Amino acid sequence: xxxxxxxxxxxxxxxxxxxxxxxxxxxxxxxxxxxxxxxxxxxxxxxxxxxxxxxxxxxxxxxxxxxxxxxxxxxxxxxxxxxxxxxxxxxxxxxxxxxxxxxxxxxxxxxxxxxxxxxxxxxxxxxxxxxxxxxxxxxxxxxxxxxxxxxxxxxxxxxxxxxxxxxxxxxxxxxxxxxxxxxxxxxxxxxxxxxxxxx
Amino acid sequence: xxxxxxxxxxxxxxxxxxxxxxxxxxxxxxxxxxxxxxxxxxxxxxxxxxxxxxxxxxxxxxxxxxxxxxxxxxxxxxxxxxxxxxxxxxxxxxxxxxxxxxxxxxxxxxxxxxxxxxxxxxxxxxxxxxxxxxxxxxxxxxxxxxxxxxxxxxxxxxxxxx
Amino acid sequence: xxxxxxxxxxxxxxxxxxxxxxxxxxxxxxxxxxxxxxxxxxxxxxxxxxxxxxxxxxxxxxxxxxxxxxxxxxxxxxxxxxxxxxxxxxxxxxxxxxxxxxxxxxxxxxxxxxxxxxxxxxxxxxxxxxxxxxxxxxxxxxxxxxxxxxxxxxxxxxxxxxxxxxxxxxxxxxxxxxxxxxxxxxxxxxxxxxxxxxxxxxxxxxxxxxxxxxxxxxxxxxxxxxxxxxxxxxxxxxxxxxxxxxxxxxxxxxxxxxxxxxxxxxxxxxxxxxxxxxxxxxxxxxxxxxxxxxxxxxxxxxxxxxxxxxxxxxxxxxxxxxxxxxxxxxxxxxxxxxxxxxxxxxxxxxxxxxxxxxxxxxxxxxxxxxxxxxxxxxxxxxxxxxxxxxxxxxxxxxxxxxxxxx
Ligand code: SF4
Numbered sequence: 001x002x003x004x005x006x007x008x009x010x011x012x013x014x015x016x017x018x019x020x021x022x023x024x025x026x027x028x029x030x031x032x033x034x035x036x037x038x039x040x041x042x043x044x045x046x047x048x049x050x051x052x053x054x055x056x057x058x059x060x061x062x063x064x065x066x067x068x069x070x071x072x073x074x075x076x077x078x079x080x081x082x083x084x085x086x087x088x089x090x091x092x093x094x095x096x097x098x099x100x101x102x103x104x105x106x107x108x109x110x111x112x113x114x115x116x117x118x119x120x121x122x123x124x125x126x127x128x129x130x131x132x133x134x135x136x137x138x139x140x141x142x143x144x145x146x147x148x149x150x151x152x153x154x155x156x157x158x159x160x161x162x163x164x165x166x167x168x169x170x171x172x173x174x175x176x177x178x179x180x181x182x183x184x185x186x187x188x189x190x191x192x193x194x195x196x197x198x199x
Numbered sequence: 200x201x202x203x204x205x206x207x208x209x210x211x212x213x214x215x216x217x218x219x220x221x222x223x224x225x226x227x228x229x230x231x232x233x234x235x236x237x238x239x240x241x242x243x244x245x246x247x248x249x250x251x252x253x254x255x256x257x258x259x260x261x262x263x264x265x266x267x268x269x270x271x272x273x274x275x276x277x278x279x280x281x282x283x284x285x286x287x288x289x290x291x292x293x294x295x296x297x298x299x300x301x302x303x304x305x306x307x308x309x310x311x312x313x314x315x316x317x318x319x320x321x322x323x324x325x326x327x328x329x330x331x332x333x334x335x336x337x338x339x340x341x342x343x344x345x346x347x348x349x350x351x352x353x354x355x356x357x358x359x360x361x
Numbered sequence: 362x363x364x365x366x367x368x369x370x371x372x373x374x375x376x377x378x379x380x381x382x383x384x385x386x387x388x389x390x391x392x393x394x395x396x397x398x399x400x401x402x403x404x405x406x407x408x409x410x411x412x413x414x415x416x417x418x419x420x421x422x423x424x425x426x427x428x429x430x431x432x433x434x435x436x437x438x439x440x441x442x443x444x445x446x447x448x449x450x451x452x453x454x455x456x457x458x459x460x461x462x463x464x465x466x467x468x469x470x471x472x473x474x475x476x477x478x479x480x481x482x483x484x485x486x487x488x489x490x491x492x493x494x495x496x497x498x499x500x501x502x503x504x505x506x507x508x509x510x511x512x513x514x515x516x517x518x519x520x521x522x523x524x525x526x527x528x529x530x531x532x533x534x535x536x537x538x539x540x541x542x543x544x545x546x547x548x549x550x551x552x553x554x555x556x557x558x559x560x561x562x563x564x565x566x567x568x569x570x571x572x573x574x575x576x577x578x579x580x581x582x583x584x585x586x587x588x589x590x591x592x593x594x595x596x597x598x599x600x601x602x603x604x605x606x607x608x609x610x611x612x613x614x615x616x617x618x619x620x621x622x623x624x625x626x627x628x629x630x631x632x633x634x635x636x637x638x639x640x641x642x643x644x645x646x647x648x649x650x651x652x653x654x655x656x657x658x659x660x661x662x663x664x665x666x667x668x669x670x671x672x673x674x675x676x677x678x679x680x681x682x683x684x685x686x687x688x689x690x691x692x693x694x695x696x697x698x699x700x701x702x703x704x705x706x707x708x709x710x711x712x713x714x715x716x717x718x719x720x721x722x723x724x725x726x727x728x729x730x731x732x733x734x735x736x737x738x739x740x741x742x743x744x745x746x747x748x749x750x751x752x753x754x755x756x757x758x759x760x761x762x763x764x765x766x767x
Contacts, residue, residue, distance in 0.1 A: 031388060033395050033417055034763050035442035038486075039523060042512075045505040060389065075766070076350050077330050078395060078416045081387055083356055107436060110420030111337050111346025112329070119351065122358035131523050159358045219698045220458055246585050249701065249729040253716055258724060259697060268714060270701050270729075274585050274599065277606045281701060302588025305737040313422075328415035328766055337423060344423050 029065035034072030036099035073101035250306035313338035394762035425726035444479035455702030483707030491756030532658030573628035591709025597625035603705035
């Protein structure tokens with residue numbers, strides 16, 4: 001057809017338009033529990049200033065956020081809170097697990113610390129380090145933006161295949177370890193949940 | 200600081216004493232503990248710096264299973280005194296010292312949480328650090344460091360369902 | 362202005378039906394990290410507050426029984442994470458007390474400087490965050506700029522900006538050089554104008570004063586009875602500072618004042634912290650001028666300290682020594698005894714009750730965390746105040762969740 005487009009009109013895919021908007025307005029929900037939270041604060045304040053990358057609108061209400069940053073170790077008592085917050089966030093949403101503790105439990109291999117939040121909530125990006133330097137977190141946020149741009153769809157159907165809790169595939173030995181650890185304690189119930197079924 | 204003779208004369212003859220570096224320790228049987236602590240408070244030990252317990256299950260040559268440790272301080276003179284009380288299961292209870300020092304409140308709750316030592320008369324003896332549903336006493340020596348898997352007793356939320 | 366604590370709040374039972382229950386936390390910006398308060402409100406007045414803690418309990422003390430004296434320092438770091446090195450110094454102070462090690466003069470001075478830098482670290486964040494909670498964002502940013510500089514100093518000294526894990530039994534990881542000292546001097550110079558600026562921003566700020574004065578009053582008797590130490594106790598008029606009363610490290614040689622206030626309210630705590638920062642700067646300046654030369658670690662022939670990394674890599678003696686110290690069952694002689702040692706950490710008396718059983722790991726390493734005890738007085742402080750005072754009081758207590766829960 002010979003209808004010319006005006007000069008200030010683009011044609012693009014709906015997905016790409018949505019991704020473009022989502023990418024550049026990430027609103028983080030800082031789930032700061034421990035030391036990594038202080039580095040998160042450092043990232044947001046004077047020297048590092050995450051505002052330069054369009055992710056400075058820290059909202060403390062999960063209802064307004066679309067990027068969950070789990071900064072710090074998550075203890076047994078805190079995990080239900082984390083899950084609740086994740087469920088409260090509206091779609092589309094992503095999550096970054098910041099620091100060794102949130103990723104794997106880090107140095108705290110003890111009775112009270114969850115060995116990696118990715119066992120219980122979905123995680124899109126892992127930031128290693130104890131604590132990660134602010135530059136690293138900024139890099140992760142930028143990477144996250146890249147990822148959203150690359151894989152995002154307006155209906156969020158890219159999330160549909162992710163039916164397991166695990167992010168990356170664990171090594172075999174790791175998997176064995178995890179299995180051994182979830183051996184349920186007979187009769188132990190926590191937060192009204194039935195005990196984990198034995199494998 | 201009251202000498203051992205004074206303490207013995209006041210509270211009883213079975214009280215023992217030892218010292219290491221600059222710490223002076225008084226070891227008192229559980230039933231006399233409260234009397235001694237109350238008396239020490241009158242003697243000027245007006246701050247309870249620390250209250251904790253030690254599980255001597257695997258300790259070389261230990262006689263008693265638990266010791267409850269009170270670290271007292273006289274703020275005016277700067278003297279410190281450590282009072283230790285042995286405890287053995289199944290009678291794991293001591294009178295509370297919250298009536299003497301209000302600061303003992305949470306410290307006693309922590310000892311209860313971590314060791315299962317009951318402080319009779321405590322106004323609000325609940326678990327403080329661990330969830331209420333937790334059944335074990337994690338700092339006891341017979342509890343493994345990684346726990347029995349309680350830390351992973353949670354439902355899993357996957358991406359496709361949230 | 363704050364209302365006086367009314368008698369009605371005391372007399373009436375908290376079971377009245379019209380009282381509101383407000384759940385504050387565990388994930389709330391003003392709790393900084395993870396605390397939970399269940400507040401009973403009568404309109405806007407807080408009738409009662411029940412703190413719930415343990416949301417960050419990570420089993421520090423259990424880990425301490427599993428790691429040896431040098432390894433555990435990495436964990437201790439993560440305890441009061443806004444002044445990490447202060448914990449290390451406290452931990453190794455107690456370990457050295459147990460082992461009976463006398464530090465070298467240079468190490469004493471170095472640790473003193475670090476401890477005071479950490480005090481600045483802590484107080485800057487505390488004052489900044491307190492102001493942030495009361496609505497003044499600028500002070501927070503000013504504070505954080507200075508904190509970044511302290512991070513740089515820590516990074517220069519140890520290689521890690523946050524959790525330095527810098528101290529070792531009988532010394533430190535490695536010595537600092539003259540350039541580091543020059544940088545510290547530059548930092549102290551640059552700090553003074555910022556401190557003055559913070560004063561100008563907050564100290565006579567009408568809004569800040571109105572929200573702080575007369576709030577959360579703690580009397581000296583209560584402070585002592587409730588085991589409160591550190592800046593909180595000093596703000597209530599309890600003249601006690603371990604740096605003066607039980608001098609450790611190099612504090613006996615240095616000239617500084619113990620800052621006290623009489624008010625016992627939020628504003629006094631703020632003032633005490635501000636003044637303590639200046640005293641810290643004074644200490645750092647003296648110590649950096651007078652830091653003695655000589656070895657920084659105690660004599661390594663005694664098989665106690667870790668050798669330096671170059672010695673490990675380049676000489677067989679160093680390597681052997683390294684293994685001697687690090688191999689299980691080989692390490693250093695530990696008395697089978699127990700000891701309580703404490704230092705004045707930025708938050709108060711940070712003590713460790715350490716039980717040694719002859720092996721190179723602690724049999725029991727109880728921490729006496731100041732935050733834990735300070736948070737337990739919170740209901741006492743807040744009763745009868747307004748809801749908006751909750752964050753003011755919380756900010757002034759400077760609760761660090763990891764130290765609170767361990
Ligand atoms: S990863 Fe390290 S810095 Fe982060 S919360 Fe864990 S211990 Fe703290």
